[in-house]
Amino acid sequence: MLAALLAAMAVGVALCWAVMPPPRGAVAAEQRTSSAIFPEGMAPLRPWRFIVLHHTATEQGDVQSLDLARRRGVAPAGEPACHFLIGNGRGLADGALVCTDRWLRQEPAFELPADSAEPALRVAAADYATIRRQGITVTLVGDFARHGPTAKQMDTLADLVYTLSDRFAIPLTDVLLHSDVQAVSCPGPQLPAGDLFRRVGERCRGKARPQ
Numbered sequence: 001m002l003a004a005l006l007a008a009m010a011v012g013v014a015l016c017w018a019v020m021p022p023p024r025g026a027v028a029a030e031q032r033t034s035s036a037i038f039p040e041g042m043a044p045l046r047p048w049r050f051i052v053l054h055h056t057a058t059e060q061g062d063v064q065s066l067d068l069a070r071r072r073g074v075a076p077a078g079e080p081a082c083h084f085l086i087g088n089g090r091g092l093a094d095g096a097l098v099c100t101d102r103w104l105r106q107e108p109a110f111e112l113p114a115d116s117a118e119p120a121l122r123v124a125a126a127d128y129a130t131i132r133r134q135g136i137t138v139t140l141v142g143d144f145a146r147h148g149p150t151a152k153q154m155d156t157l158a159d160l161v162y163t164l165s166d167r168f169a170i171p172l173t174d175v176l177l178h179s180d181v182q183a184v185s186c187p188g189p190q191l192p193a194g195d196l197f198r199r200v201g202e203r204c205r206g207k208a209r210p211q
Contacts, residue, residue: 033159036097037084038167043106048168050135051161051175054082055144055187060090062141063098081109082139086156088149092141095152097160109137131181136164144188154192158199165200166207172197 038045063085083103087096102109138160140149149157161175177193178186 033097033163037099037160037163039099039104042104045167046106046134048134048136048164049170049174050131051164051170052131052135052137052178052181053157053176053187053191053193054137054139054178055149055191056139056141057143057145057186057188058141059143060088060141062087062092063100065091082137083109084136084138084160086138086140086149086153086160088141088153090141094150095156097156103136108133109135128181131176135176135181136168140187140191144190145185146188146190148190148192154196158196158203161196162200162203165204172201172204175200 081102083100085092085098085100087093087098092098138157140153140157142149142153164170165172165175175197177191178184
């Protein structure tokens, strides 16, 4: 009798966990991430279709000092050619997320200059210009040819990619590395892309699962 009662209680607990909503802390964290990505006063959202991941190939930096646009030669000096920058604790707080003026104005980042390199095999030539126009560019501070990102950077990146893919209905197949689009080494072999896709995929499946 006691064994049967305990078994019933165990089933009840399992069912409660299955139907419980996400913890308040998790919901609050998602809300904070969303408000940081879509702040009040930004331009109306464009129909973005891709997310392209980069690294700075430097050990430190922030929006002002990196000057990504000047280094690539594709945007006005002093303005990074990206939409989001994620810090590593050296120049920008570890895991800190900064959205650039290009994102606030909803302008293409032009991080893929048309004549700088041939498209990589994964992306058809016909899609190349589309990715340049409709790709959200995310850059992490660090040199991932030498080492991986920090744990906090990966947490922020997973939150960012999940939030963007959810808002714009971007499938994981359209979350690309820079090296998927051009014949370059960026963002380096030490970026754990597989872990990122697993984490984002699990969250997407969890949201889709009926409660």
